[in-house]
Amino acid sequence: MSEVAIGPSTSDKVWTLPSRGFVGMACLILAEAAIFVIFVVAYIFYIGKSLTGPTPKEVLDLPILTTICLLSSSLTVHASVSALRQSKTRLCSLWLAATVLLGGIFLLGTAHEWYGLIYKHGLTIKTNLFGTTFYSLVGLHATHVVVGLILLSLALLFSVRGEMKEHHSEKLEVLSLYWHFVDGVWVVVFLVVYVLGR
Amino acid sequence: MATQTPVIEVHNQTAQTPRRLWLEVLHDWVTTVDHKKIGLMYIGYALVFLVIAGFEALLMRVQLAIPNNHFVSPEVFNGLFTMHGTTMVFFVGMPILFGFGNYLIPLMIGARDMAFPRLNAFSFWISAFAGILLYFSYVGGSGLDGAGSALDVGWFAYAPLTARVFSPGHSTDYWTLSLLLTGVGSIGTALNIVATIICMRCPGMKMSRLPLLPWIYLVMSGLTFVAIGPLTAAQIMLMLDRYVGSHFFDTQAGGSAVLWMHFFWIFGHPEVYILVLPAFAFANEIIPVFSRKAIFGYPAMVAASVGIGFISLGVWAHHMFTVGLGPGENTFFTLATMIISVPTGIKIFNWLATLWGGKIQFTTSMMFAVGFLFQFLIAGLTGIMLSAAPFDWQLGNSYFVVAHFHYVLVGAILFMIFSAFYYWYPKMTGRMLSEKLGKWHFWLFVIGFHLTFDFMHVPGLLGMPRRIYTYEADRGWMIWNLIISSGAVFQTVATLLFVYNMVWSYFRGPIAGPDPWDAWTLEWSVSSPPPSYNFAEIPTVASRRPLWDLKHPEDPDSDYEMGPVHPEETQKEGA
Numbered sequence: 001m002s003e004v005a006i007g008p009s010t011s012d013k014v015w016t017l018p019s020r021g022f023v024g025m026a027c028l029i030l031a032e033a034a035i036f037v038i039f040v041v042a043y044i045f046y047i048g049k050s051l052t053g054p055t056p057k058e059v060l061d062l063p064i065l066t067t068i069c070l071l072s073s074s075l076t077v078h079a080s081v082s083a084l085r086q087s088k089t090r091l092c093s094l095w096l097a098a099t100v101l102l103g104g105i106f107l108l109g110t111a112h113e114w115y116g117l118i119y120k121h122g123l124t125i126k127t128n129l130f131g132t133t134f135y136s137l138v139g140l141h142a143t144h145v146v147v148g149l150i151l152l153s154l155a156l157l158f159s160v161r162g163e164m165k166e167h168h169s170e171k172l173e174v175l176s177l178y179w180h181f182v183d184g185v186w187v188v189v190f191l192v193v194y195v196l197g198r
Numbered sequence: 199m200a201t202q203t204p205v206i207e208v209h210n211q212t213a214q215t216p217r218r219l220w221l222e223v224l225h226d227w228v229t230t231v232d233h234k235k236i237g238l239m240y241i242g243y244a245l246v247f248l249v250i251a252g253f254e255a256l257l258m259r260v261q262l263a264i265p266n267n268h269f270v271s272p273e274v275f276n277g278l279f280t281m282h283g284t285t286m287v288f289f290v291g292m293p294i295l296f297g298f299g300n301y302l303i304p305l306m307i308g309a310r311d312m313a314f315p316r317l318n319a320f321s322f323w324i325s326a327f328a329g330i331l332l333y334f335s336y337v338g339g340s341g342l343d344g345a346g347s348a349l350d351v352g353w354f355a356y357a358p359l360t361a362r363v364f365s366p367g368h369s370t371d372y373w374t375l376s377l378l379l380t381g382v383g384s385i386g387t388a389l390n391i392v393a394t395i396i397c398m399r400c401p402g403m404k405m406s407r408l409p410l411l412p413w414i415y416l417v418m419s420g421l422t423f424v425a426i427g428p429l430t431a432a433q434i435m436l437m438l439d440r441y442v443g444s445h446f447f448d449t450q451a452g453g454s455a456v457l458w459m460h461f462f463w464i465f466g467h468p469e470v471y472i473l474v475l476p477a478f479a480f481a482n483e484i485i486p487v488f489s490r491k492a493i494f495g496y497p498a499m500v501a502a503s504v505g506i507g508f509i510s511l512g513v514w515a516h517h518m519f520t521v522g523l524g525p526g527e528n529t530f531f532t533l534a535t536m537i538i539s540v541p542t543g544i545k546i547f548n549w550l551a552t553l554w555g556g557k558i559q560f561t562t563s564m565m566f567a568v569g570f571l572f573q574f575l576i577a578g579l580t581g582i583m584l585s586a587a588p589f590d591w592q593l594g595n596s597y598f599v600v601a602h603f604h605y606v607l608v609g610a611i612l613f614m615i616f617s618a619f620y621y622w623y624p625k626m627t628g629r630m631l632s633e634k635l636g637k638w639h640f641w642l643f644v645i646g647f648h649l650t651f652d653f654m655h656v657p658g659l660l661g662m663p664r665r666i667y668t669y670e671a672d673r674g675w676m677i678w679n680l681i682i683s684s685g686a687v688f689q690t691v692a693t694l695l696f697v698y699n700m701v702w703s704y705f706r707g708p709i710a711g712p713d714p715w716d717a718w719t720l721e722w723s724v725s726s727p728p729p730s731y732n733f734a735e736i737p738t739v740a741s742r743r744p745l746w747d748l749k750h751p752e753d754p755d756s757d758y759e760m761g762p763v764h765p766e767e768t769q770k771e772g773a
Contacts, residue, residue, distance in 0.1 A: 015401040020313040020393045027389040027423060034427025035434075038461055042435065042446060051452045125444045129452050132444035136435065 021174040029181045032144070036185055039140055040192055043133040047197050050128035056198045059121045066109030067190055070145075073102035074183045077152070077176045084169040092172075093159040099179070100156055103149045110142050134193065141189050144182045151175055231315035232730055233300050236322050238626065240297025243326055244290050245697075250333075251285035252693060254278045256686055259650075263683035265671040275667035276350035281332075283353030284373065287469065288380050289329040291611065295476040296387045298618055299415045301626065303391060305721035305728060306409050308400025308737045313393035317386050325383030328376045335372035349373045352665065354466060355436075357447035357458040362440055371440060374433045381430045388419035388426075400720075402739040409719050409742065410482035410493060413500050417507040418475040424511060425468035432461035456521060463514035471510040474606060475503065477614035478545060481567055484621050485549050487717045488564035489556030492743060492755070495548040502541035502548075509538045519587045520594040528587040535585035542578060546571065561715075562636030566617035569644055573609030577602065580655070595665075598658025604651050616643070616696065623700070624710030628726040631707060635699040639692050646688025653681045718743035 080095030114135075117123045125135040155172060158164045164172070227235060258278050261269045270278065300318065304311055312318045336348045349369040351359045360370050395412045405413075435446040436458075445451035447458045486493045493499065515523060515531040523531075549571055558564065580602040584590050593599060616639070623631050657678045662669065669675055713722040720737060721728070723745055741747055741755035 017397045017399060020397040023393045023396050024314060024389055027392050027419075028385075030420075031385045031389070031423040031427050034424045035431045038428045038431035038464075039435075042457065042461075045454070045457060046452075049452050125438065125442050129445055132438070132446060132453075136438060136444065136446075140434075 019170060021170060022177070025174045025177045029177070032181065033185075036140070036188070039133075039137045040188060043137050043192055043197065046129040046133050050130045052128045054121050054123050054127070054130070056130055056134070056193070059117055059123055060194060060198055061113075062194050063109055063113060063190075066106045067186065069102045069109070070106040070183055070186050073099045073106070074180050076102060077179050081169060081173045081176050084164065084166060084172055087166045089159060089162065089164060092164065093156065096152060096156040096159055100149060100152050103145060103152065107142065107145055107149070110138065137189060138193065141182070141185055144185065148179050148182050152179065231311075231319045233304050233312045233315065233318060234626075234728065234730070234732075236318050237297045237299075237301030239326075240293045240300060240322055243329065244294035244297060247285050247289040247329060248294075249693075249697075251282050251290055252690070254282040254285070256690055258282065259683040259686040261667060262669075262679050264680065265669050265673075265676050267668050270667070272667045273347075273350065276352075276665075277336075277348035279665055280350050280352050280373075281336075281348050284332065284349075284377075285329075286607070287353065287473070288377065289325075289332070291473045291607070292380070292384055293325060294615060295418075295473065296384070296391075298476065298480070298622070299391055300387070302622065302721060303394055303412050303415060304398065305625075305724070305732060306412055306719050307395060307398060307403055308720050308733060308739065309394060309398035310732050310736075312390050313398055314390050318390050321383040321386030321390065323383075324386070325380045328379035328383065331372055331379065332376035335369040338368060338372070354459075354462050356462075357436075357453075357455040358449055360436060360440070361448065371437070374437055374440075378430060378433045378437075381426045381433070384422055384426050388422035391415050391419045400733075400736050400739060407739060407742050410496065410499055411479040411719075414475050414479035414482065414503045417503045418472050418479075421468045421472050421475070421507050421510065425465050425472060428461055429465035429469075432458065432465070435461075456518075459518050459521065460515070463517045464511075466517065467514040468510045470603075470606065471506055473611055475506070477570065477611045478503065480614045480618040480621070481549060481570060483717075483719065484563055484567050484617055485552050487621075487715050488559045488561060488567070489553050490559070491552055491556040492718075492746075493548070494551035494554075495544075496742065498544055499548055502544040505541040506538060509534065509541070513538060516585055516587075516590070519590040532585055532587050536582060539578060539582055546575060546578075561620065562631070562633055562640055563617045563620035565637070565640045566613050566620065569640070570610055570613040570617065573605060573613060573647070577605035577609055580605065593658060595663055596658040597662045597664055598655050600664050601651050601654035601658055604654070608647060609651065613643075613647075616640075619696075619700070621715070622721075623703070624714050625721055625726050625728070627704055627707075628710055629703050629707035630710050630714060631703045632699050635695060635702075639696045639699065642688050642692035642695065646685045646690075646692055649685025649688060650682050651685070653678050653685070657682075713745070716749075718746045720744055723748070 076095045076098040080092045080099065083089075083091035083095055123131050123134075125131050152175065155164065155175060227239065230236065257270060258275065261267050261275060300312065303309075347367060347369050349355075349365075349372065351365055351370055351373070355370070355373065358364060395408070395416050399408070435444070438444040439446050439448060445453045447453050447455055449455055482493060482499060513531060513535045515527060516535045519528060519531070560568075580598070584593065584599065584602055620631055620636055623629075657675045660674060660678075662673070662675045669679075710726045712725050714726075715722070720739070723737065724732060737744065739747075741759060743755045747754035747756060
């Protein structure tokens with residue numbers, strides 16, 4: 001028995017259970033994933049079924065830059081959690097600010113894309129099935145980015161005011177899980193909308 | 199002795215002694231985050247809607263009792279069956295089951311509250327407002343000047359019936375919004391239940407020692423995430439179609455009406471299991487106690503529940519055989535649907551084996567549980583009949599289908615809910631329900647149930663479609679409909695008797711004491727009703743029946759635990 005005494009396992013009688021924050025966030029992510037699956041299925045189902053133009057091929061460009069921004073924001077938020085765990089609160093604020101900035105650039109990119117689609121190509125949610133499924137799927141994702149950004153900005157605010165301490169790192173990590181999920185969804189959306197659907 | 203004072207204190211709170219202003223009491227209930235009070239509010243709110251939706255069913259049965267009846271107009275009839283279905287599923291079934299779960303799960307796993315008490319209160323209130331929003335459509339469905347137009351698109355609201363052209367006014371929007379909100383509440387509560395069960399168990403309560411009720415609620419909550427998500431997504435799409443002019447379900451622009459059916463039933467079929475799994479959970483607690491035996495086949499029960507959870511995700515299109523899906527899909531969904539009877543069969547045999555050789559006590563609670571066993575079996579048998587696509591082509595959308603699913607919803611789920619009331623009412627109020635009134639309730643309800651739903655199969659076989667507001671006299675359906683409607687009267691009387699019993703017993707029932715049934719799970723170790731903090735000292739358990747161990751130190755269950763782990767040893771448990 002003495003060999004396993006180091007591990008958090010059988011020999012010590014401490015009753016430890018998973019953190020409720022992680023479990024709760026995992027459940028939320030599962031429920032949200034189910035919502036996204038339905039929108040993705042609708043998108044795939046309606047690919048090429050629009051009765052009128054414009055088609056994705058004509059109007060969509062690959063959003064490479066914004067994709068890079070959003071995906072790298074996953075790394076920065078992870079870095080901020082690690083920094084907070086080591087009590088480096090200044091570094092944590094810095095990484096959080098970078099995350100908010102990158103997320104903001106992504107949103108601006110989406111806004112720019114939508115502006116072009118609406119005013120240059122005349123594609124709205126009413127135009128055809130492509131417009132319907134495109135704006136709803138990308139819009140649903142963008143809504144999640146907005147929610148994530150609001151939460152991250154709050155965390156940044158607390159961090160800058162020096163109110164976020166090492167013992168908050170678990171909470172920040174739960175928030176970062178949500179942000180990773182938003183990024184993961186974007187990978188799917190990118191593949192479906194800009195690769196498969198174009 | 200240490201628990202005496204708080205018990206009295208809590209008793210004062212719930213008994214609403216005249217010393218406290220009603221405003222204080224109200225404030226107390228509105229602002230509470232106590233899982234027991236929220237559970238009771240869920241149950242009370244569901245009972246109110248049960249009476250409303252039951253009354254709607256009664257009106258429909260009066261209308262259909264004789265041919266060519268003009269008791270209600272066709273428009274009102276459409277509103278009645280839509281509201282009846284929506285209310286019973288979302289505002290009776292879900293909240294009453296979440297209510298029992300909320301009340302019982304922390305007590306059964308030795309926790310002081312749910313994992314997220316404030317989220318719990320939020321989930322309840324948002325669901326409650328959703329119910330009010332749904333019924334507001336009766337007032338504001340066509341704008342306030344055109345009052346009296348409830349939604350009338352059926353509870354599954356097939357496209358394109360929900361398009362602006364066919365459903366003008368706002369009644370369909372109230373339905374959509376209401377389901378969106380109650381969906382948020384359901385996901386919140388399910389999340390809370392999962393987090394509570396995984397993270398709040400008392401020391402020694404390994405997953406293998408978890409009582410079966412929390413186990414099944416865990417499966418049911420998992421199903422809630424993956425089932426309510428699609429419903430929410432579909433409702434968002436419908437809202438976009440109706441308000442922004444998108445074309446998801448707009449066949450004129452190439453949209454698909456069948457897609458809505460898929461999305462709705464991807465939610466709709468797991469929803470049936472979300473409703474029936476808690477009924478199984480109640481049976482798993484109640485049948486062993488009144489058989490005076492430990493549950494037979496605990497691991498098989500857990501495995502069967504998890505199996506049902508997974509299989510139920512792959513059977514939705516058996517609601518759509520009449521659409522004409524094609525031979526591949528029809529075969530797949532027929533087989534998947536038939537396979538689900540395997541884990542359900544395992545459960546039925548386990549309950550029978552639990553009864554076998556036990557000293558069965560026929561309390562009212564147990565009588566309802568036995569009724570459940572018998573009726574659930576028949577409901578399952580007609581389910582197997584309908585799962586065969588060719589049979590379904592004949593009887594889809596007939597009264598045979600209505601009879602089948604009411605056999606599940608009433609014969610199985612409602613019977614088990616009644617059983618749960620008789621079993622846990624003493625814990626919740628501190629007083630026993632009257633057994634004499636309870637027996638009357640049971641027998642009247644059984645007679646009414648079988649009059650209504652046994653005979654409902656027949657007009658279905660004779661070709662009577664569902665959702666018609668009246669019929670010609672020469673179809674040969676009249677005598678059957680008269681019998682069905684007379685059964686509804688029995689059920690109404692029985693339900694009123696039940697309500698009377700609950701009110702009367704609250705004031706006059708015999709004092710229950712902490713453990714009136716000599717049961718084995720942790721909720722019976724605290725006073726009735728439990729103090730607001732549940733456990734003065736967090737218990738430690740060493741087996742699946744901690745109270746048995748306490749009462750029988752000479753022969754504790756922990757001696758019989760299998761596996762290499764020593765009984766006194768506690769260990770980290772993975773989720």
